[in-house]
Amino acid sequence: MVAETKSFVHLRVRSAYSLLEGAIKADAIGKLSAAGDMPAVALTDRANLFGALEFSVTTKDAGVQPIIGCALPVNEHFVSVTVILCAATGRTSSNSSMSKAKRRIIVPP
Numbered sequence: 001m002v003a004e005t006k007s008f009v010h011l012r013v014r015s016a017y018s019l020l021e022g023a024i025k026a027d028a029i030g031k032l033s034a035a036g037d038m039p040a041v042a043l044t045d046r047a048n049l050f051g052a053l054e055f056s057v058t059t060k061d062a063g064v065q066p067i068i069g070c071a072l073p074v075n076e077h078f079v080s081v082t083v084i085l086c087a088a089t090g091r092t093s094s095n096s097s098m099s100k101a102k103r104r105i106i107v108p109p
Contacts, residue, residue, distance in 0.1 A: 026051030030059030
């Protein structure tokens with residue numbers, strides 16, 4: 001008999017830091033993911049990383065792997081591209097990558 005594995009991971013969760021798109025507080029996402037037996041969850045707020053630290057700490061404390069991303073607007077019509085940050089060298093690399101990406105986007109009025 002094959003043991004069941006946790007396999008579903010939300011890769012596009014918006015928190016209350018995504019105005020008009022999310023209502024859940026960043027610190028509650030990990031607990032809800034753990035209750036849903038998910039091994040990981042991604043926070044991908046629109047055009048900001050304000051909830052990243054709060055989300056990372058509380059999600060890790062809940063026993064769930066935090067994944068950080070961002071939905072970057074690419075034109076004035078609110079079309080966005082979701083970017084998941086992957087960095088082997090840590091936070092500095094992630095911040096640098098996001099800064100470079102933000103310089104190439106159009107922030108909606």
